[in-house]
Amino acid sequence: MRISFERTGGFANIPLRAEIDSAQLPHERAQELEKLIERARPFDQQTQSQGAPPVADDFQYDVTINDAGQTETIGTTDAAASDDLKLLFDFLGEEALQKLKQR
Amino acid sequence: MCKELSHGICYIIPPHVHENIARNGNDKQKERAYQALNVSAHMRGQREILNTFAMLATTPTGVKRRTIYNAQNGLTLPGKLVRGEGDKKSSDTAVNEAYDGSGKTYDFYFKVFNRNSIDDRGLRLDSSVHYRRNFNNAFWNGQQMVYGDGDGQIFQRFTKSLDVIGHELTHGVTQYEAGLVYQDQPGALNEHFSDVFGSLVKQYAKNQKAKQADWLIGEGIFGPNIQGVALRSMKNPGTAYNDPVLGKDPQPAHMSKFVNTTADFGGVHINSGIPNKAFYELAIALGGSAWEKAGLIWYRTLVDKVQPNTQFAECAAMTSEVAGTLYGVGSAEQKAVKAAWAVVGITVGTTAVAAAAGGRR
Ligand SMILES: [Zn+2]
Numbered sequence: 001m002r003i004s005f006e007r008t009g010g011f012a013n014i015p016l017r018a019e020i021d022s023a024q025l026p027h028e029r030a031q032e033l034e035k036l037i038e039r040a041r042p043f044d045q046q047t048q049s050q051g052a053p054p055v056a057d058d059f060q061y062d063v064t065i066n067d068a069g070q071t072e073t074i075g076t077t078d079a080a081a082s083d084d085l086k087l088l089f090d091f092l093g094e095e096a097l098q099k100l101k102q103r
Numbered sequence: 104m105c106k107e108l109s110h111g112i113c114y115i116i117p118p119h120v121h122e123n124i125a126r127n128g129n130d131k132q133k134e135r136a137y138q139a140l141n142v143s144a145h146m147r148g149q150r151e152i153l154n155t156f157a158m159l160a161t162t163p164t165g166v167k168r169r170t171i172y173n174a175q176n177g178l179t180l181p182g183k184l185v186r187g188e189g190d191k192k193s194s195d196t197a198v199n200e201a202y203d204g205s206g207k208t209y210d211f212y213f214k215v216f217n218r219n220s221i222d223d224r225g226l227r228l229d230s231s232v233h234y235r236r237n238f239n240n241a242f243w244n245g246q247q248m249v250y251g252d253g254d255g256q257i258f259q260r261f262t263k264s265l266d267v268i269g270h271e272l273t274h275g276v277t278q279y280e281a282g283l284v285y286q287d288q289p290g291a292l293n294e295h296f297s298d299v300f301g302s303l304v305k306q307y308a309k310n311q312k313a314k315q316a317d318w319l320i321g322e323g324i325f326g327p328n329i330q331g332v333a334l335r336s337m338k339n340p341g342t343a344y345n346d347p348v349l350g351k352d353p354q355p356a357h358m359s360k361f362v363n364t365t366a367d368f369g370g371v372h373i374n375s376g377i378p379n380k381a382f383y384e385l386a387i388a389l390g391g392s393a394w395e396k397a398g399l400i401w402y403r404t405l406v407d408k409v410q411p412n413t414q415f416a417e418c419a420a421m422t423s424e425v426a427g428t429l430y431g432v433g434s435a436e437q438k439a440v441k442a443a444w445a446v447v448g449i450t451v452g453t454t455a456v457a458a459a460a461g462g463r464r
Contacts, residue, residue, distance in 0.1 A: 009368055011240055012240065012258065054285040055285075056294075057240065057243065060368060077341065086235075103347070
């Protein structure tokens with residue numbers, strides 16, 4: 001599974017962009033990611049509250065997940081995302097940050 | 104029909120009229136309206152009117168109410184109550200910073216603009232600290248301020264900088280007054296007003312003149328190894344940081360460098376550099392302390408003029424109009440306002456600049 005993760009906005013607006021390949025992750029991290037995706041169901045529209053009032057300095061997410069030849073894209077914000085989706089974003093953000101620091 | 108009460112208000116006036124005055128009238132009108140509401144409600148024994156009255160009865164002007172919560176690294180807001188107004192210091196630095204910072208922000212708005220909290224009716228200032236884990240952000244969620252601890256490497260805790268707290272609280276003021284949409288140019292103006300008053304809160308607390316101030320936003324929240332002084336510079340947008348990991352501060356200082364993007368809600372934290380620079384230029388041109396004249400012009404513009412979809416060029420025209428009202432049409436102050444906007448490529452009185460630069464209408 002390949003994930004393209006982008007997080008922009010927030011008070012600091014330091015863009016965080018990374019390609020995350022679950023095959024390259026340590027086994028435990030890859031399992032955790034799978035669990036988080038299962039729980040967050042990122043492509044189920046029900047997990048995002050439609051018309052959530054915009055929040056100043058909110059994070060904006062643009063994420064594409066490519067799994068077994070299927071590609072799906074999600075664009076949302078922290079304010080609109082469910083708690084499970086926020087936890088998935090935090091995981092991906094952590095991975096992206098590690099990659100950024102290694103640059 | 105109309106029974107005069109001692110304060111000269113007929114209690115037969117429908118309660119909603121008093122409510123309206125209580126909400127929107129000047130101080131004297133408000134006081135009378137409260138009395139009338141109270142008396143008429145008592146006389147008629149209407150519980151819901153009394154309730155309305157209790158709701159409208161604002162905290163006495165100048166009395167701040169702060170509540171600090173600990174989100175305990177979780178997602179639930181506000182979290183556990185840890186410090187209320189007047190409570191003794193906590194052993195938790197972030198709690199005390201949120202408490203002191205929101206207090207200084209309240210004092211700034213009250214003493215400089217006679218504004219009684221975010222809603223000008225004494226709204227309680229709620230803040231949550233320790234939100235999520237290693238969370239590199241602070242935000243205003245429509246009801247309260249929320250602060251992350253930072254990851255410790257790129258960012259430290261977001262309560263560390265007073266201008267961050269002033270910035271977040273000002274998002275609340277903007278929500279109640281102008282309701283600027285958080286997207287594209289109106290969103291960048293929303294960010295701009297938060298940076299302006301965030302910086303002024305800090306300058307006021309330090310009792311600085313405009314030319315002494317650093318005009319930085321988020322100074323001191325970067326981790327120790329990041330090459331940068333702050334997140335934004337109002338004095339020199341685009342120069343706050345230049346780091347091998349984070350990249351370079353992307354803010355433009357002129358309309359010719361306006362950034363069209365879908366990221367960051369249409370670049371709200373990027374293009375805010377343009378009006379930020381104009382405000383800095385004005386504050387320097389007028390001299391003295393920035394909150395006295397430049398800050399007052401901007402405050403009245405935000406409260407009296409700005410609309411949800413106001414664009415840069417329209418905002419510039421509004422500030423000029425306000426300067427004319429406050430200091431006289433053709434006054435040195437009004438001329439300085441126009442000159443400040445000209446520095447960033449915005450000519451007061453035309454909207455062509457915004458359109459040419461791709462500002463959506
Ligand atoms: Zn902001």
